[in-house]
Amino acid sequence: MGRQRVPGGPHGPRQGAGGGRPVPGAHAGVHPVADVVVVGAGIVGVSTGFNLARLGAGKIVVLEREGVAAQASRLSAGLVRTHYSNAPEARLALAGLKWFENWAELVGGEVPFWRTGLLNPVAREDHDKLRRNVAMLQAVGVETELIGPEEMVELEPAIHAKEDDLAAYEPRSGYADPGATTHAVAGAARRLGVEIAEGVEVTRILVEGDRVTGVETPARRVAAPAVVLANGAWSVPLARAVGVEIPIESVGVRLAFVRRPPDLRPGWGGHAVVLDRAHGAYTRPEGADHSLLGLSGARVPLTAPDRYDSEARPDAEFEQLARSQLALRFPSFAEAPVVAHRSGPIDITPDLCAIIDRVQPEGLYLAVGMSGSGFKKGPAIGQCVAEMVLHGESRTVPIPEFRLSRFAENDLIRGDVYSGPFNLVH
Numbered sequence: 469m470g471r472q473r474v475p476g477g478p479h480g481p482r483q484g485a486g487g488g489r490p491v492p493g494a495h496a497g498v499h500p501v502a503d504v505v506v507v508g509a510g511i512v513g514v515s516t517g518f519n520l521a522r523l524g525a526g527k528i529v530v531l532e533r534e535g536v537a538a539q540a541s542r543l544s545a546g547l548v549r550t551h552y553s554n555a556p557e558a559r560l561a562l563a564g565l566k567w568f569e570n571w572a573e574l575v576g577g578e579v580p581f582w583r584t585g586l587l588n589p590v591a592r593e594d595h596d597k598l599r600r601n602v603a604m605l606q607a608v609g610v611e612t613e614l615i616g617p618e619e620m621v622e623l624e625p626a627i628h629a630k631e632d633d634l635a636a637y638e639p640r641s642g643y644a645d646p647g648a649t650t651h652a653v654a655g656a657a658r659r660l661g662v663e664i665a666e667g668v669e670v671t672r673i674l675v676e677g678d679r680v681t682g683v684e685t686p687a688r689r690v691a692a693p694a695v696v697l698a699n700g701a702w703s704v705p706l707a708r709a710v711g712v713e714i715p716i717e718s719v720g721v722r723l724a725f726v727r728r729p730p731d732l733r734p735g736w737g738g739h740a741v742v743l744d745r746a747h748g749a750y751t752r753p754e755g756a757d758h759s760l761l762g763l764s765g766a767r768v769p770l771t772a773p774d775r776y777d778s779e780a781r782p783d784a785e786f787e788q789l790a791r792s793q794l795a796l797r798f799p800s801f802a803e804a805p806v807v808a809h810r811s812g813p814i815d816i817t818p819d820l821c822a823i824i825d826r827v828q829p830e831g832l833y834l835a836v837g838m839s840g841s842g843f844k845k846g847p848a849i850g851q852c853v854a855e856m857v858l859h860g861e862s863r864t865v866p867i868p869e870f871r872l873s874r875f876a877e878n879d880l881i882r883g884d885v886y887s888g889p890f891n892l893v894h
């Protein structure tokens with residue numbers, strides 16, 4: 469159960485790669501005709517563009533109102549895990565993991581992915597759920613096993629494990645730099661001829677009869693028979709204007725970065741990703757000397773998706789809570805000095821699972837509502853969407869469970885979700 473560090477670009481704790489800055493005037497050169505327009509250049513949008521190009525879908529234009537990785541895909545915690553409480557998401561996460569593991573072959577270049585392993589301890593009352601979930605995950609092909617306190621301490625000597633503790637362990641999971649990953653995919657897409665236009669906001673989806681005919685931007689129209697919305701919660705008004713109601717709420721999620729306590733190993737791969745369901749806290753290394761802390765499912769409702777900095781800014785109370793919850797598993801984090809913090813937007817659906825679908829009007833595709841776990845799955849979701857656009861259905865992973873109509877049908881994606889001190893998270 470050793471660790472492997474897969475090299476990638478170092479980034480300090482205050483921000484990931486990528487700035488998300490618009491390129492003034494870039495829109496003037498946007499090609500006026502495309503085979504597919506993708507709205508949004510987060511991990512989902514650039515992965516969709518890249519996979520469309522790989523599959524030979526013709527002229528692909530990705531329109532981004534700010535810059536590549538301007539929003540959630542830069543601000544994310546970047547955990548790459550396959551532990552889920554439902555099979556549809558686990559399949560997508562496993563397909564996503566394969567991208568991180570085979571980056572050079574699939575995307576080209578180096579991947580900023582640290583395979584630290586993932587520890588997923590749960591509360592005593594959730595042991596049966598954990599056993600069922602591990603069996604379900606093994607059945608879908610996830611490499612995972614149940615481990616007890618001795619193995620937990622063997623993996624992470626600084627961990628506090630009670631004698632009846634039980635965790636799932638995934639040796640292949642870890643984390644990646646979200647901004648750098650998104651920029652890497654964008655670069656690969658551009659090398660395949662995808663036009664990614666930054667500083668270009670899509671203001672309207674154009675429809676004639678029952679078919680999509682393109683999009684409108686402030687400077688010009690781009691004609692296209694297929695439009696993929698990959699712009700998170702910002703998709704809601706665009707879709708509503710063409711009669712598609714997307715049930716997404718915007719919430720803010722906060723992270724703190726602390727100086728890593730001396731009883732944990734230093735290094736980018738210094739400690740495992742720990743997702744402690746019993747206490748609702750998670751951590752991963754950040755750089756060589758820091759660790760990232762978050763609270764699973766602790767979310768702040770936003771009045772608009774852009775307002776996370778003003779409405780969900782991490783405060784002293786959050787930082788103290790994150791440290792004290794994590795300290796129930798790693799006692800030395802209780803006093804770890806906070807060196808930075810940030811927040812970001814997530815787009816949650818009623819069952820906390822993505823919407824990946826083709827809808828009416830004909831030619832409109834949705835890849836939105838990632839519900840706070842779309843980074844790891846992004847490359848695989850892009851592949852599924854590209855296949856859906858080109859072949860009518862996803863061939864990589866079955867995705868009918870992610871259809872939009874499940875909400876009206878009351879056929880939500882449900883799993884053996886763990887109890888915990890905060891909101892539910894799969």
Ligand SMILES: Cc1cc2nc3c(=O)[nH]c(=O)nc-3n(C[C@H](O)[C@H](O)[C@H](O)COP(=O)(O)OP(=O)(O)OC[C@H]3O[C@@H](n4cnc5c(N)ncnc54)[C@H](O)[C@@H]3O)c2cc1C
Nearest residue numbers: 508510512533540541544545547670702812838842843844
């Ligand atoms: C703090 C935090 C921690 C997270 N931790 C994890 C994690 O550990 N693991 C994980 O897998 N996921 C995590 N997530 C979730 C993950 O980051 C997101 O699900 C994922 O990045 C979403 O990607 P996206 O491409 O759908 O959206 P985004 O990255 O938000 O991209 C959408 C893009 O669309 C653009 N846009 C919006 N409207 C328009 C328009 N009209 N025209 C043109 N462009 C437009 C925006 O500018 C934006 O760049 C976390 C998220 C946050 C905020």
